[in-house]
Amino acid sequence: xxxxxxxxxxxxxMKLSSEELRRLSNGSTIKETVAGSPGDLMARPLQSEGGEExxxxxxxIKKVEFVRIIAKALYSLGYIKSGAHLEExxxxxxxxxxxxxxxxxxxxxNWDESVITLRNIxxxxxxxxxxxxxxxxxxxxxxxxxxxxxxxxxxxxxxxIAPLSVNNSRVRELSSYIVSPSYHSSVRSPKQDTLRARSxxxxxEELQKLLPPTVMIPEGRLEHLVExxxxxxxxACIFHNxxxxxxxxxxxxxxxxxxxxxxALQILQAHTDxxxxxxxxxxxxxxxxxxxxxxxxxxxxxxxGVSLKHKLSGHQKPLSxxxxxxDDHQLLTCGSEEVIRRWDVSSGECLHVYEKTGFGMxxxxxxxxxxxxxxxxxxxxxxxxxxxxxxxxxxxGQRSLKISDMEITxxxxxxxxxxxxxxxxxxxxxxxxxxxxxxxxxxTSFSLSRDSRFLLVNLLNQEIHLWNIEGDLKLVSKxxxxxxxxxxxxxxxxxxxxxxxxxxxxxSLVYIWHRGTGELIExxxxxxxxxxxxxxxxxxxxMLASASDDRTIRIWGLSNLSKSTKQKGPQSNGIHYCxxxx
Amino acid sequence: MDVxxxxxxxxxxxxxxxxxIVMSYLVHNCFKETVESFISCTGMKxxxxxxxxxxxxxxxxxxxxxxxxxxxIELTEQLAANLLEKNKDLHFDLLSLYFVEQVCSRKCTxxxxxAQMKLTPFGKEQKYVEKLEDFMALLxxxxxxxxxxxxxxxxxxxxxxxxxxxxAILAHANHPTYTAMERLIQQTTVVRHCLNQERGKxxxxxxxxxDFLKS
Numbered sequence: 001x002x003x004x005x006x007x008x009x010x011x012x013x014m015k016l017s018s019e020e021l022r023r024l025s026n027g028s029t030i031k032e033t034v035a036g037s038p039g040d041l042m043a044r045p046l047q048s049e050g051g052e053e054x055x056x057x058x059x060x061i062k063k064v065e066f067v068r069i070i071a072k073a074l075y076s077l078g079y080i081k082s083g084a085h086l087e088e089x090x091x092x093x094x095x096x097x098x099x100x101x102x103x104x105x106x107x108x109x110n111w112d113e114s115v116i117t118l119r120n121i122x123x124x125x126x127x128x129x130x131x132x133x134x135x136x137x138x139x140x141x142x143x144x145x146x147x148x149x150x151x152x153x154x155x156x157x158x159x160x161i162a163p164l165s166v167n168n169s170r171v172r173e174l175s176s177y178i179v180s181p182s183y184h185s186s187v188r189s190p191k192q193d194t195l196r197a198r199s200x201x202x203x204x205e206e207l208q209k210l211l212p213p214t215v216m217i218p219e220g221r222l223e224h225l226v227e228x229x230x231x232x233x234x235x236a237c238i239f240h241n242x243x244x245x246x247x248x249x250x251x252x253x254x255x256x257x258x259x260x261x262x263x264a265l266q267i268l269q270a271h272t273d274x275x276x277x278x279x280x281x282x283x284x285x286x287x288x289x290x291x292x293x294x295x296x297x298x299x300x301x302x303x304x305g306v307s308l309k310h311k312l313s314g315h316q317k318p319l320s321x322x323x324x325x326x327d328d329h330q331l332l333t334c335g336s337e338e339v340i341r342r343w344d345v346s347s348g349e350c351l352h353v354y355e356k357t358g359f360g361m362x363x364x365x366x367x368x369x370x371x372x373x374x375x376x377x378x379x380x381x382x383x384x385x386x387x388x389x390x391x392x393x394x395x396x397g398q399r400s401l402k403i404s405d406m407e408i409t410x411x412x413x414x415x416x417x418x419x420x421x422x423x424x425x426x427x428x429x430x431x432x433x434x435x436x437x438x439x440x441x442x443x444t445s446f447s448l449s450r451d452s453r454f455l456l457v458n459l460l461n462q463e464i465h466l467w468n469i470e471g472d473l474k475l476v477s478k479x480x481x482x483x484x485x486x487x488x489x490x491x492x493x494x495x496x497x498x499x500x501x502x503x504x505x506x507x508s509l510v511y512i513w514h515r516g517t518g519e520l521i522e523x524x525x526x527x528x529x530x531x532x533x534x535x536x537x538x539x540x541x542x543m544l545a546s547a548s549d550d551r552t553i554r555i556w557g558l559s560n561l562s563k564s565t566k567q568k569g570p571q572s573n574g575i576h577y578c579x580x581x582x
Numbered sequence: 583m584d585v586x587x588x589x590x591x592x593x594x595x596x597x598x599x600x601x602x603i604v605m606s607y608l609v610h611n612c613f614k615e616t617v618e619s620f621i622s623c624t625g626m627k628x629x630x631x632x633x634x635x636x637x638x639x640x641x642x643x644x645x646x647x648x649x650x651x652x653x654x655i656e657l658t659e660q661l662a663a664n665l666l667e668k669n670k671d672l673h674f675d676l677l678s679l680y681f682v683e684q685v686c687s688r689k690c691t692x693x694x695x696x697a698q699m700k701l702t703p704f705g706k707e708q709k710y711v712e713k714l715e716d717f718m719a720l721l722x723x724x725x726x727x728x729x730x731x732x733x734x735x736x737x738x739x740x741x742x743x744x745x746x747x748x749x750a751i752l753a754h755a756n757h758p759t760y761t762a763m764e765r766l767i768q769q770t771t772v773v774r775h776c777l778n779q780e781r782g783k784x785x786x787x788x789x790x791x792x793d794f795l796k797s
Contacts, residue, residue: 150694154690157721162723162724172715172719176718179721
């Protein structure tokens with residue numbers, strides 16, 4: 001506005017010195033210099049309550065700090081001229097002149113002067129000053145040693161470093177360096193691998209960490225703040241299910257619903273009765289399902305879809321569950337209060353039958369090293385066998401219920417089972433310690449996360465509870481929405497980094513929640529009977545399988561996919577038992 | 583509950599035994615003149631061979647106590663050729679005495695060179711590494727008396743090394759390495775301690791020489 005100001009904005013800015021900076025920060029001079037500035041390309045500065053200039057719509061970013069970290073980032077990127085220009089144009093120096101002198105002295109190796117300058121920087125903590133001096137003098141010492149000036153090094157140690165009385169154990173180490181520098185220089189040249197002193201810029205970085213951040217801006221500060229924001233965005237993204245969804249700085253990250261499996265790509269009909277259980281193998285290449293029809297089926301997962309590999313018959317009772325060996329070469333199947341059978345996946349052959357006369361098994365599982373198996377019996381005990389059938393151990397007493405799940409943690413240390421109506425037992429095999437998850441409601445089933453740190457518990461009252469089982473047992477989240485009143489419904493972890501929870505339901509829908517926020521993101525129709533069990537492919541976050549009383553298994557995938565394969569509806573391999581819907 | 587003093591009366595102590603105990607103490611500590619006068623007073627037999635070695639041991643002990651380790655080492659080598667080779671710990675301790683003397687006289691260069699030549703070879707064995715570092719750390723301080731390792735400069739340390747050397751020399755010549763007196767006191771203390779442990783407060787109190795001498 002004013003003519004005079006218009007003509008000389010640049011020179012006005014150059015005049016700002018560190019004293020004027022101080023004045024700037026309490027706001028008095030600002031209105032004069034900025035009010036008339038032409039071509040206002042800069043962020044419009046506001047006044048915060050504290051009197052310092054701020055930028056951004058929320059008034060929490062201090063302008064001086066903002067400009068300084070930008071300048072630091074420019075220098076880190078190698079844009080020295082831009083950085084210097086920014087300092088000049090904004091009038092906000094990255095470092096005070098004392099600090100600039102200090103940094104130069106360090107890089108040039110003027111150790112004694114730098115120690116003096118250190119005292120002038122204006123640090124108040126004597127301890128920091130001593131620690132920083134120690135680092136500088138240590139560098140001086142080590143560089144002397146590298147140049148083989150042993151007596152100079154010794155003098156530095158005795159007269160400058162030791163009197164600081166900090167870090168005595170390091171002083172000890174340095175003494176031993178003086179005595180035996182020759183250990184390493186035998187074969188190789190002394191300069192090569194054996195330089196004791198690190199580079200001077202590394203020293204500067206170490207000093208940066210020691211000094212308060214207002215004195216020397218920490219390395220990579222701007223990058224760190226941006227990464228923080230990106231991580232927060234990613235965690236808040238409830239549909240985040242694909243690795244290749246890159247994050248961009250241009251707009252807030254938000255995946256679309258299209259990343260979650262929501263389209264039934266295939267309907268598998270090979271069981272002749274209700275399908276109660278299913279599970280993908282660890283490598284995601286196979287799927288095993290078990291049914292009321294007393295058989296289990298191994299399906300193979302291909303690029304183009306899932307197809308039947310083997311039908312495993314032999315049990316005389318409905319099959320309650322299956323369990324994959326850690327290497328996915330073998331499968332255990334458990335008959336309801338019957339026997340356990342071990343099968344070879346590639347041949348479909350039954351390799352062994354585990355039974356205990358007079359008792360029936362209700363659940364089964366593998367040890368993480370694949371060398372033994374364990375099972376819950378209908379007398380509420382838990383038994384362990386070697387693969388050849390030799391019984392290893394047996395815990396009697398109320399360890400499990402008649403119909404119950406059983407898991408073992410990835411380290412092989414804890415066995416988890418439902419031991420009472422409302423409690424889950426976590427038994428540490430070695431330490432013989434028992435921990436309990438107590439619920440108010442009867443528990444119907446549970447499932448263990450891949451990293452063995454969390455347990456998903458299904459309750460009678462139609463809630464699913466997520467517990468942290470590492471260290472102290474803690475309830476983390478609750479998920480609601482599905483229906484369960486009469487049967488056992490199972491849920492599972494799944495998706496990228498197991499960020500989702502999926503569950504079956506008695507209303508024939510498959511439910512999917514975002515694990516972190518607890519938000520229900522999908523309820524998928526399609527089955528015509530209660531959905532008993534779901535399993536998410538561990539190798540493919542876009543594939544989900546569900547097992548239902550309608551005798552079918554549905555394979556769910558991304559809805560784009562089915563559009564691209566030009567199929568009108570889901571592929572099926574036979575007669576539908578009832579109207580599948582879309 | 584202490585032992586009834588009347589029980590002591592029942593044990594007869596032979597004069598000769600007492601003389602031997604005193605003699606062993608005197609010989610061990612190289613009190614040559616006292617040994618000679620003791621012999622003439624009691625009419626004991628003279629342990630001829632021991633007199634010579636006493637003189638030598640005394641000199642070695644003195645040198646070690648003063649910190650003149652090189653002289654002590656020289657004499658020891660003359661007296662018992664392989665002794666130091668077989669007792670590496672002792673050898674290290676003696677060399678370190680010399681090192682400490684140099685450090686105390688502020689002769690840093692000499693100390694450093696000596697350490698590099700004589701002490702660092704020990705560092706190849708793990709058990710000497712920490713000891714070596716302890717000594718090297720002394721170099722870092724202009725006033726080693728004020729350093730964390732000041733105990734290495736003390737008279738107690740030199741005494742300890744001198745004692746060890748003395749015992750090693752005696753062992754080398756197949757003489758007893760401990761005086762009878764020491765052994766007796768040690769024995770009483772240990773026995774009393776065991777009884778005390780076993781019987782708790784009913785048992786005898788731990789042995790205190792001071793109290794014993796007063797009673």
